[in-house]
Each structure stands twice: as structure tokens, then as C-alpha cells.
Amino acid sequence: MRPDGITNTEMSHDVTVKPDGGRAGARSCAAAAERSARRSRGRRMKTMPASWKLLLLPTLLLMTSCGRTDTKTLDPTQTPPASVPPLADLKREVVLKSENVTENIELRQLVRLFLECSLTADQNKLPNMTAFWSRDGQEIPDSRLTVALEKEQYGIQRLFNITSEEKVGTYSCVFENKVRADFVLATPRFREKRDKPVVSYVHDFVVLPCKMEGSENESLTWLWFKGNETHKERISAQPDRFEIRSQNLTSRLKLINLTFADAGFYYCAAVYAVGSTMNPIKLKVITFWEPLKPFIAILIAVVLLVVVIFLCEKQQSKKKVTEGNEENVDQNNIK
Amino acid sequence: MVAGKQKSVGVSPPDGGWGWVIVGCCFMVTVCTRAVTRCISIFFVEFQGHFGAEYSATAWIHSLVDCITMLCAPVGSLVGNRWSCRVAVMLGGVLSSCGLLLSSFSTSLELLYLTMGVLTGLGFALCYTPAIALVGCYFQQRKALAYGIAMSGSGIGTFVLAPVLQLLIELYSWRGALLIMSAVVANLCVCGALMRPITVQEQTEEATCGEVSSQDTELSIKPPKETEVGLLPLTLPGEKPNPSPKKRRFSFSRTEYSFLLQPDFLGLAVSFLFLASGCSLPFVYLVPYALSAGISHQHAAFLMSILGVIDIVGNITFGWLTDQRCLKPHRLSCYILSVAMEGLCCIFAPLLRSFRLLLPFAILYGYFDGAYVALIPVVTSDVVGAKHLSLALGVVYFLHAIPYLLSPPIGGLLVDITESYTGTFLLSGTALLASAFILSALVGIRRCRRLLTVEHAPLHLSLPERPGSFSRNDQESPTDTS
Secondary structure, eight states, X not given: OOOTHHHHHHHGGGGTTOTTHHHHHHHHXXXXXXXXXXXXXXXXXXXXXXXXXXXXXXXXXXXXHHHHHHHHHSOTTSOOTTSSOOOEEEEEEEEESXXXXXXXXEOSSOEEEEEEEEEEOOSSOOSEEEEEEEETTEEOTTOOXXXXXXXXXXXXXXXXXXXXXXXXXXXXXXXXXXXXXXXXXXXXXOSOOOOSOEEEETTSOEEEEEEOOOOTTOOOEEEEXXXXXXXXXXXXXXXXXXXXXXXTTEEEEEEOSOOGGGOEEEEEEEEETTEEEEEEEEEEEEOTHHXXXXXXXXXXXXXXXXXXXXXXXHHHHHHHHHHHHHHHHHHHHHO | OOOSSOSSSOBOOOSSTHHHHHHHHHHHHHIIIIIHHHHGGGGHHHHHHHHOOOHHHHHHHHHHHHHHHHHTHHHHHHHHHHSOHHXXXXXXXXXXXXXXXXXXXXXXXXXXXXXXXXXXHHHHXXXXXXXXXXXXXXXSTTHHHHHHHHHHHHHHHHHHHHHHHHXXXXXXXXXXXXXXXXXXXXXXXXXXXXXXXXXXXXXXXEEEESSOOOXXXXXXXXXXXXXXXXXXXXXXXXXXXXXXXXOOOOSOOTTTTGGGGSHHHHHHHHHHHHHHHHHHHHHHHHHHHHHHTTOOHHHHHHHHHHHHHHHHHHXXXXXXXXXXXXXXXXXXXXXXXXXXHHHHHHHHGGGOOSHHHHHHHHHHHHHXXXXXXXXXXXXXXXXXXXXXXXXXXXHHHHHHHHHHHHHHHHHHHHHHHHSSSHHHHHHHHHHHHHHHHHHHHHHHHHHHHHHHHHHHOTTTOOSOOOTTSOSSOTTOOTTOOO
């Protein structure tokens, strides 16, 4: 008994792995337009301004043709993005031999997840093998199957609809001989982890940045929290203390007029449809006296050195003057 | 050191003793000025985050400091000449320290331009040229080695200062780091205090380095004419030794800047213009070029560090090399050779598209870059003489300013238009080769002219023929001991 999902995925196989298929066409047009614009810019350096009109015409044609192709590639069955976003399709397959495999899947949106595990047969080459799917360690009911040996492999597939945050977890396919593959679903991780604290001064302002990797036209929702591991408090923009500026893949929290109470951990959360990831940033608030101590120490050393050098030089020149006088006296005596 | 027993006021350059202290001071000055300028870019990330500015807005600070340091070099050399080296360097130290101190309290990017860009740049300009000029006064035989050690400060300083600055920024954020840097830069005052003035005797006339000039006579550096020769080699027309006490002159004297109009110096100046146009581009564009050729980030960063380290090696070893007896008369040829080699390296650079090929490029380019930097003051002093060295160096570094400012953006424009780095490297290579060519042409003309004068007046010339140097060779009198 094969799940219905297989026939569906075969149909939409061409559109898989690229969840934002419709936009690919527009992106290639934009790239072509940019290339031609760059070329025309280069040409502009050498040709006279009158030929700009000649360059405008092909670029206009290019833009209009791009507009037309964009509508063609849009799937008529897909609903326009203004309303409920359609579930994208994501397929992952794993080939198992004798060891367990863990596969990390980064989810940025709600997906229909199609997972496939293929176990390579060992020497025994049993004709049948049982396998089941589990989620977060617990067997999914009615998922145990007996699969037949086909082309030296035992294959098992299942479709999972990841439609909300609760459905995100670790899905595993487990075979009879205890070989398993774990598919760990998670929201994207922050790549730049800052382990050193951000330092700032009392009465000064500080900007805490957060940056997420992703495609350029992705727009995220950002939330900021203050607290510690167990208890976090949501920060809302208060005009005299906090200022949050979020833009697509980056977000900045500006703390104005710092006090010692503002020190501690701050968390920026990138919110996706399938969950959110948090990044901790530590803030340390110090007074100006801290760097002032080494500053004054070095300045005092400098002043002392300069004074000592000048004194030494004066002493040396005095000695030479007295030596010179003595010589003159000697010479006079000799004469 | 002023010898109390001689009646005359001047001494020959000590070539040691207190001279090494001066070299150490010049090393510290180079560390505090050039290395700090290079390390300013470490602050840019902090400024961008704090003030919400773009990279280009913060990059202006570095360009401002560099440009103003070079543009105001004549001011520095003038102050050093009029009053003393000591006064110039201490004043510069105070100014740049104040600039960094004010910038640590700055509340906007524009204020940073003013304090960190203009004020600090002006302070650096007041220190840099007088310090280099003073080294030239204290050394004669080992001048190139002394300059090599002094100029290696920028490389070693960058090497040491970069991680120290990172640590300071992590501990105290950029405000605290700038505050502590201003105290470190205040050490320029200590260097200034150590810079004792010296009155150097050049054969029969005097040139005071680091004190008010007492000479009135023009120092002509033309090939000896028939009327002059016969007294001592290299004496000058109508010249009277003047050991009287110093006269203070506050008006601009035509004689001070007389060296500007000599054809030798003009040729040198034009070649420096080309040199400055070509030399900064590879430093700026090596890493982007390496990345575009498919080299990993770590390898590209390694290339830059290799470049820096070999630069230091080139400074010191080339200085030592050109001080040896066999190479000293050919110092100018060595300089032309190093510039030409650099130009050739740049021309071949676009053909090298892997890490294994770019590594020898980095080594060669770094070595010859260090080599010519150490030789610039030596070559200048060979042409204009120790008396005018301070003012000439000011003009030389002034000529570096505008090409330093303009050539990286022009290189960037070339990269944008041609979408490859070939044009930039070719431009840099041709500028360097042009600089070497101009100088070698000048040497060739000099040699031809000297051969012609030898033909016309064979009896009077008692100078040994020294190919490769201009006319006034190294002021080495026959009585000099090695």
C-alpha cells in the first residue's frame, strides 16, 4: 500500500527542490537585463550620447518580454501570493548501508515533505523487510510496512505535511535491522555567533545587530527579547529607550541612554512560519573610567620620560660647557 | 654629537652612537603614523554598526588621514627646518594625540572626519617628514640600512598593532580603544624629545639639520664646471665658510627651495608621481582579485600577510645591501631596478590565477616594495644633498598625496567597467615601469652630458667617475674613514 503522496509528487516533481519556482523566471530576466545594462553602460563610455536612444529601445523590449514570460511560467493552479501561501514541495532521499544517517533539513516555510529511505541489501538478501516511521522517537501509528527487495534495495517513502510549528521535529525511518535515518527539521541557524560581549558606556547608545543568511528578497519578521535562558521578556519599541529597525535579513536593536541595568543578554528571534530561531547577544555596560586608567598611566609615563630626557640633556650640555671652560683655562695657563 | 674640541661648529655624520637612537625614534614615529593609519580600517566595522553608515562613508576617514599626512608633508618639513625637528615632532605628537582623544568622544561620523581625519592627519604630517630627514643627517655610510630599519616600522607596526587594536576594541569598544590609542600616539613626544639636533659639516660648508639654517649661499648641484674645480673636489662658486652664530630668518628664502628647479629633482619628482600612482593599487586589489580567481578566503588573507612580512624583510635587507661598498655607487640603479621589477610583477599578475602562482608574486612584490620604500629618502638625499633633504622630502611626500587619493578609485572604476582586475594591474605595472624608465632616461642623459664635458675639459676633472649616481655623489670626501 503506497501512500497517495507519490502520484502527487511525480506530477509536481519538476517544481520540487526549488520552493519558489515561479520567481526563478523573473530572476533570470532580471539578471539578463542587468547584464545588458552593464554592457550598455560600458558602451556608453565610448559612444556619443545620441546613441542612447538606440540602447533604450532594446532594453525596453527586453523588459516587456520579461513581463510576458513571467506570467507564462506562473502555474495556473497556484493561487496568487496575496492570499494563503501555497505549500511548497520538498523532497529528501537517503541511501542507507549499515550505519545510521542523520540529515539536517532547513525549513523556511510550510512544506509538503517527501522523505525516502533506501536500504542497500546485505549478504543475506532477504526478500522482505519491515520498516516504520517515527517522529521524535515515537512510532507513527499505521506506518509499519513490509517492503520487498527491489534492485538490491529496500525502499520506503512517506509524505509529511508540515503545516504548523508543532509538526516540526525529527522524523526517522527505522528498518528491522535497527538501521535508521534521522531527518532533523529545523529553522535556519544563525551563522555568525558572537561569543564576545558587546561593550558600551553609560549614557551612550549601542546598536545590537542580527543577520540571517538567506536569499535577498526574503523578508523576515524579527522579535527582540531580553532576559536569560529560562525567562525572556519581549522588547517593544519605546521611543526613549529602545529602537528596533528591521529590514529583510537584518535587524538592529538600538538602546539609547544606557544604564547599568541594561546590561545582560538580549535575544533576537527570526520568525518563520515553521518556528523561530534565537541568537543571544551579551551586552556589557562600563563607565568611562575603565579605559581612562590605562590612558592616564601611559600619559604619565610619557610626560615623565620627556622630562627625564630634557633634564639629562641639560646636564650633559652643562658638563660640556664646564669642560670647555676648564680647557680654556688650561690653555691660558699654558700660554 | 657636538665635539667640543673642534673650533668649527659642524661635525661629520656620526654613522652610529646617538644615530641609532635617532633610528629607533624614527622607527617609533613610523609605527605611530603609518601603522596607525593602516590600522584605522579595523574601526570601520564598529563605525558602520554604531552610526549606521555605509562602508564607503567610513572609508573616507582612511583616505583623509593618508591624504592629509602626505599633503601637509611640506608644512612638516618647513616647521622642522625653521625651528627644529624636535619642535615639529613634539607638536605633531600633541596634535595627533588630541585628534584621537577628541574622536573618542565623537557623536557623529562628520565629527570623526574632522577629528580623526584632519587633525590626526595634520599631526602625523608634522612628525613624519622631519623624523626621516633627521636620520639622513645622522648617517652617511650606512644611510640605506638606517632608513631600512626606520621604514620597517610601518610593516612591523601594522603586524603588532592590528591584534592589539582588536583586543582593545573587544575590551573597551571603539571609544576606549581610541582613547588608549591617543595615549600611545602621545609617545611621539618622547621620540621628539630624543631627537637632538645636529650640525653636520659637508666638506667646507655647513648644513644644520634640525636647527635654524645659517647658510646664505646657494647649493648648486650641477656637474662641476671648469671654473670651480681646482680647489677641492665638489666645492662651490664664491663660497665662504661661515661659522658665525645662527641668524634667524623668518622670511621665505629663494635659496631654500632652489632645489625645486633643478632638472635632476624635477625628473625625480615626475618619476615619484608615476610611482605613487602605481604602487598602492595591488595592495588594495590583491585580495579581491585572489577571491575572484577562486582562491579561498584564508589563502587570500595569507597572501596579504606574506606581503606585509616580506615588505619588512625587503626594507632592512635591501637597505643593508645597498650600503655595501660594491653597491653604493649604484644605489640609484638599484632603486630603478626594484621599481622596474615591481612593475613587471604587476604586469604578469593577471596571468596568475592560482594560489601557487600568486604566492611568488606576493613574495617578489612585497620584497621590492619594501626595497624602494627604504631607498626613497636615500635617493632624494643623493640628489639634493643633506641640507635640503628636509624640504625636498616634504615635496616628495606631497607628490605622493594626490595619486594615493585618486588611484584606488580609478582602479575600482576600471574593475567595474572591464569586470576584471587585468586593467587595474596593467595600469599599476605601466605606471611603475614608466617611473623606472623616466629615471633611467635621466641617468642616461646625465652620463652623456658628463662624457661630453669630460671630452671638453679632460684636465680639470678630478672626480672619480661614478656611474649610476647623479652628479653630487654621496658627499664622500677622500678623508672619510669607512
